[in-house]
Amino acid sequence: MLSRSSARYIVVLYIADMLAVVAALAIGRALRILLPLGRPLDAPGAALHLPVFLLAVVIWSLTMSTFNIYDPSRFARVADEVQTTVVAIAVATLILAGALYFTYRGLSRLLYIYFFVVNVCLSVSARLVLRRLMGSGHRVQHRRVLIIGAGQIGRRVARLLRSWAWTGVDVVGYLDDDPDKSERVYEGVPVLGAVEQAGEIVRQRDIAEVIVALPLDAHRRVARLVTALQELPVNIKVVPDYSDLVFFRATLEQFGGLLFVGLKEPVIGPTDRLIKRVFDLLVAALALILLSPLLAFIAAAVALSSPGPVLYRSVRMADERNTFAMLKFRTMVVGADRQQNELIDETSDGRLLFNKREDDPRITPLGRWLRRYSLDELPQLINVLKGEMSLVGPRPELPALVERYEPWQRKRFGVPQGMTGWWQVSGRGKAVKYLHVEDDLYYIRNYSLLLDLQILWRTVGAVMRGDGAY
Numbered sequence: 001m002l003s004r005s006s007a008r009y010i011v012v013l014y015i016a017d018m019l020a021v022v023a024a025l026a027i028g029r030a031l032r033i034l035l036p037l038g039r040p041l042d043a044p045g046a047a048l049h050l051p052v053f054l055l056a057v058v059i060w061s062l063t064m065s066t067f068n069i070y071d072p073s074r075f076a077r078v079a080d081e082v083q084t085t086v087v088a089i090a091v092a093t094l095i096l097a098g099a100l101y102f103t104y105r106g107l108s109r110l111l112y113i114y115f116f117v118v119n120v121c122l123s124v125s126a127r128l129v130l131r132r133l134m135g136s137g138h139r140v141q142h143r144r145v146l147i148i149g150a151g152q153i154g155r156r157v158a159r160l161l162r163s164w165a166w167t168g169v170d171v172v173g174y175l176d177d178d179p180d181k182s183e184r185v186y187e188g189v190p191v192l193g194a195v196e197q198a199g200e201i202v203r204q205r206d207i208a209e210v211i212v213a214l215p216l217d218a219h220r221r222v223a224r225l226v227t228a229l230q231e232l233p234v235n236i237k238v239v240p241d242y243s244d245l246v247f248f249r250a251t252l253e254q255f256g257g258l259l260f261v262g263l264k265e266p267v268i269g270p271t272d273r274l275i276k277r278v279f280d281l282l283v284a285a286l287a288l289i290l291l292s293p294l295l296a297f298i299a300a301a302v303a304l305s306s307p308g309p310v311l312y313r314s315v316r317m318a319d320e321r322n323t324f325a326m327l328k329f330r331t332m333v334v335g336a337d338r339q340q341n342e343l344i345d346e347t348s349d350g351r352l353l354f355n356k357r358e359d360d361p362r363i364t365p366l367g368r369w370l371r372r373y374s375l376d377e378l379p380q381l382i383n384v385l386k387g388e389m390s391l392v393g394p395r396p397e398l399p400a401l402v403e404r405y406e407p408w409q410r411k412r413f414g415v416p417q418g419m420t421g422w423w424q425v426s427g428r429g430k431a432v433k434y435l436h437v438e439d440d441l442y443y444i445r446n447y448s449l450l451l452d453l454q455i456l457w458r459t460v461g462a463v464m465r466g467d468g469a470y
Helices: 002-034 050-066 078-103 109-137 152-162 195-205 216-229 270-305 336-343 365-372 380-385 407-414 433-445 449-465
Strands: 143-148 169-175 189-193 209-212 235-238 251-255 258-262 311-317 323-329 344-346 352-354 390-392 418-420
Touching: 002 050, 002 109, 050 078, 078 109, 078 449, 143 152, 143 195, 152 169, 169 195, 189 195, 195 216, 209 216, 216 235, 270 323, 270 365, 270 380, 270 390, 270 449, 323 380, 380 418, 390 449, 407 433, 418 449
Parallel strands: 143 169, 143 209, 169 189, 209 235, 390 418
Antiparallel strands: 251 258, 311 323, 344 352
């Protein structure tokens, strides 16, 4: 269903992007000659040779792939697709400029600006036009979808498919045996009746796809349902409800005639993990060099402000089993960590709370100021260089809290722990502790290098405002 539509869309979109790159180079060259904002340039002075075009196509292909531009999950919302496209083109343009600096320096800086603007306009326009064409093409021939099961997994299916309505997917309704759900509406989709009415509904509503989203304990019902629908001209798909077991990215593998479902696979693939590590090393090393005067000043201030070491080593969890010493400038009096277990509390429904207090008497006056602007966290750049942390990821947790984690909370260890993360830029210290984990899981589900860049940029603003940190 979606794979057929997205495959066609991806192929056409990739061709359109590559044509846009070639066209933007040619148009940028023409604009540089016709609209010279600086020194006039004739045609030979703005010459573009075939290797430049080929290099641009290669760089754009690799960059678009790195930013997951052609991942179908990014096609649901046009705003997300356009934003990711613009950032990817900007990065690709910088890479092209760097590559040509070492090989061919004949292009002016103004030409690059023209090229970037034209490329963005062409690529974004291509996406909008393709979406419009696909939507109009499916306006008459909707692919009607019926979801069996109006539980949590069924509603997630409906929410996902409704975001693909522009491709012609039309979610007609649910079938569910729970009488409390009869004639209810979930995610904008009505419950049409009981599961036993599947054959009747398929015939009446001209259903093309049936998606079974029932709990694992309904295996026999699924088998009977598939048998009942076998004679009808309808495609049947099953969504296994492994939501309590799966660690974000389940995989399917066929081997020897058997279908294996991978429930705990690496969240970040080898390529993405390498890119993330290289990015961490470059940024952390550069930041340590540029911030070394500030680090030295803060270290001296901490040493003079109160007795005790300059750096505080907090034992944190690197993953489910291993710990490491997370570095911070000391902001509390010596011995304050002996009271941290007393700050851990539990709600009536079993959720953990870490009672972080704005008026904590253990914090020194200088420490309070360092915490407000997160300057005490800067030594963690050393942890990043050592590979113990990443720049972006879930914050390393205290062992005492991890020991009391529920299984769903342990999913946060699917990626490297980080200096900053999604919860820091969407509430910081104002949110209760268990909501931090939910924010971490959102980051893991939606991981990309672009999201890392967005979080780092928003972290700068949150730190400068001193929002929610104490």
